[in-house]
Amino acid sequence: MTKILIATTALVGALAGPLSAETIGVSIPAATHGWAGALNFHAERTIAHLEEVYPDLDFVLATTPDSATQVSDLEDMVATRGIDALVVLPFESEPLTGPIQRIAESGTWVTVVDRGLSVEGIETLYVAGDNDSFGRTAGQYFADTLDDGAKVVVMRGIPSTVDNERVAGFEEAIDGSGIEVLAMDHGNWNRDTAFTLMQDWLSRFPQIDAVWAADDDMAVGALAAIEQAGRTGEMIVVGGAGMKEMVDRIRNGDATVPVNVTYPPSMISTAIEMTAVGVTGAAPMSGEFIIASELITPENAADYYFEDSPY
Amino acid sequence: MADPILSLNGVSKSFGPIEVLHGVDFELRPGEIHALIGENGAGKSTTMKILGGYIDASGGEIRWQGQPVSFASSEEAEARGIVMIHQEFNLAEHLGVDQNVFLGRELKRGWRLDHAAMRGRAAALLDQLECHIDPSARVAGLSVPAKQMVEIAKALSRDLRVLIMDEPTAVLTERDCEILFRQIERLREQGVAILYTSHKLSEVKRICDRVSVLRDGVMVRSAKVAEITEDEMAAAMVGRELSDLYPAKAVPADEVMLEVEGLSVPGLIAEASLTLRRGEVLGIGGLVGAGRTELAEAIAGLRPRSGEVRLMGRTLPAGQVKTAMERGLVYLTEDRKGAGLLLDKSLRENLTLPLLHRFGRVLIDRRAEEAALDKAIADFAIRAPDREMPVGNLSGGNQQKLLLAKTLLSEPQVILIDEPTRGIDIGTKQQIYTLIAELAAAGHAIIVISSEMPELIGLASRVLVMHAGRIVGALDGDAVNEGAIVRLAMGLGESNGEAAA
Amino acid sequence: MTMATTQNNTGRTRGGLNLQVIGPIVALIALVLIGMALNSNFLSYANITNVLARSAFIGIIAVGMTFVITAGGLDLSVGSMAAFVAGLMILVMNQLTTSLGVSLPVILLGIALALVAGLVAGLINGILITRVGIEAFIVTLGTMGIYRSLITWLADGGTLSLGFEMRELYRPVYYGGIAGISWPIIAFVVVAVLGEVVMRHTAFGRHCAAIGSNEKVARYSSIPVARVKLATYVLLGLLVGFAVVMYVPRLGSASASTGLLWELEAIAAVIIGGTLLKGGFGRVWGTVVGVLILSLIGNLLNLTDFVSPYLNGAIQGAVIILAVVLQRKGGTER
Structure with a gap:
């Protein structure tokens, strides 16, 4: 697997030359939760930036609440806007594979983001975060820092492939470290659900040394429950995806929240910029770009803090 | 005489701790119309429902052609040809007439519904009933008598052995009653056993062969109709001799309680005017659908209207039921269960x-x-x-x-009563008539709307007759008689309405 | 059919205590016993407080929903409405903090705003339903989508959070209390008791039941039908606002996923409690029991391991259906 972290400034620099007029369609899920909100934020910001710098480039952005709407959005883009390239974060893999395949076969450039299609080789470019690495990084941190026999609870997301990959990575990383997983349940990437779940776990287990919440929204809920129970200091909480508030706590050296794991929503910026470069022929672009999860620590937290991001 | 096709032997029925039927014997024979009469609450409905398979008996025996049976459901009874027509219709309001007639027993060609055949059969049945409605019309849009005819058509469409009719004429006009009687007559000749209930004893006397009287869950009398008078029937029902049904009429005072001038309801009432005095009982007659109920509802604030309504000299605003009630005017609906x-x-x-x-x-x-x-x-x-x-x-x-x-x-001064005795027994009727007379004597002003001529004649000192949304005549004193009311109600000989009074 | 059921009802009224009345309570007691058997911490002060306090939001909303449903209506918008009101409240409180500083007036203004916003939202639903004459289901389905979008838009797709210092000041409204009983529990009890009294002993409650039972009869009985129905939606909106006042201090944030499916939980609680979905009969104490049943199921599943977390929804669904079936059995023997 190629693991390349691409500096966006370098990419945009490659676009310096004269460009032909191209239309790029961007289709992403609607901002129904924090991470998707940040995705929208980054997509809009990148598009505005590119349109300003390169007036010849034209963008069509569509956000979608479900798979069926996304399919119609794609059909509209092809039929009425005559897009030359498509950047798509499929709402679900299975239902979108067919429609995207047809678009690719018609000669349109296709960049798939984050959620892979169920048939390989359709897309020109694949840009994704690494869910396995997301779980593995957190698990590795636990294995490295927690004592043998430490007790942890795990808050999973909404049952899905993404969630399964993250948890599998986490479990492999702690395997053999002597860490005991007391309980594992779905917090559905939701603050309120996570709060209730954590309350009940605190009633149930007299000793918890660490909480892994597979998303920062859930970590916020868990932290509130721990504070209410007056058990702050007994355990650490590790979330994921680099929410502003969490990064801020790490930056300030909060003992309960020592680290965080990235799953950058800015990958959509990378994908759009790479597509712009590729489709205009400014530089050759193809293949897979997997963005591995990084561990945010008090030392590097400042680099991951974006003041005006909604997330 | 034919053997009984369906009979009850010592049947009793309890609801919870209350026994409502006490060992009832009853027989239905092919080709005979058997009237079942009794006051409300005497157990008629329960008896009919046991016969129709709607409820089980608690004790005793039901026999079909001499053999004991028990019906698990009304469907099982219907399969044997026992059909019951309820007082409250059992029609799917949003379906067509033909769809209702064949509901649950749709005619098919292969696996597809045979609409043409069903429509044709339904049309033939309705023709037989001299009922000229479109078989494809939606039931919801039909008048009450038309719905009754659809129910009867539905019964006729089956292989009918026993027909149970719960007060079929309560909602029918005189003309429709005649048609119904002809149909019943025809069914009798075909050998159908018919159970007929009605509060109208004259009807029973006219069309039935045998009459049984229930009182408080006990069968107190059973006789050939030819051998019993209407008075004897009534006495058996009530358990005592009935004195004169209608009390003496009060004499109205001069004081005007209610004035209505040029009241109109778009499409229903045109320019109706009337005056009601203290102590007066004013009757309003006319056919079903002539606008009587709508007029009363408009006065009481239940319908939007134009025109002027003055209650004891003060103008009553339109469309305000509560204000009307607070100022002393109330309306008693004809639709007891629905409104x-x-x-x-x-x-x-x-x-x-x-x-x-x-x-x-x-x-x-x-x-x-x-x-x-x-x-x-x-x-x-x-x-x-x-x-x-x-x-x-x-x-x-x-x-x-x-x-x-x-x-x-609310102790009202002006009371509009719509069909005061619809579907209730003769004993209660008399109580209600007495009450109305007492209210009038005590100085209330009362309007009585009724489809029963004797009721209007017996209660009201003055009768207004409506036809097609208009008040077409006013009858006073000796002029209040059945012939005059019917003439006006049918739209013959329009007089000058309220001005004539 | 009509005959059979009405006749059976006679038996019900004579029976005194029967399943229809005690069904939900039996279910609740059964859940408590199961909880005691499974985990010794179940009856601990902390766990009981947690369960009751977290029931408060949906409980307060469900009390209002009982009136709406009893009067023959329905409101699907309450979850989205709660999210929107919470978002609005946080935004305005953050704005006010800049001018008024971290102070009590900001909290009081925020609370007033939440109550007024809830009331207005309820009024809008009510007016569209009673004056414009659109089906309650359609109106509230529409406003459900509208409020959900508005909160997403207000939050820019992310999360709206109360300023940190403000959150610390407001926090005791959820976590504090008197005599060891936390405020949300006290608020829930007060709303429930008032609701029960209003439903059972006032003209308004009686009018709601009459309208739900037969709107035409109510109209002919000179009840101001439109005004009473409107009032049920306004009351519900107000209670949504009140629930938000309790909700915001808990996590100090609102997002597009706040209040998700609260409307269905509230409706389920009302029905489990024995209120008829078609209207005509409602009981507030039943609704309270329904809310507690739903909360306890979630709590029990979290406290134990014996059911796969994938099946949580199935257990909840089964209990809801079972609770309603129990009542049917008690009511009419079919």
């Missing part, structure tokens, strides 16, 4: 519903409510086995008395 009472609520809750603000300031004073109910039960002679029971389980007569008590609770 009068909450069938799933207790007597107390129904009684005080329009006047809750008089029972306690913020919290409802339950004791005051109970006291009001005690008084209503005593004043109106309401018979209820249990005060907390839902009023839907009361007999029609007791429901009507409760509705009267509820309507009169």
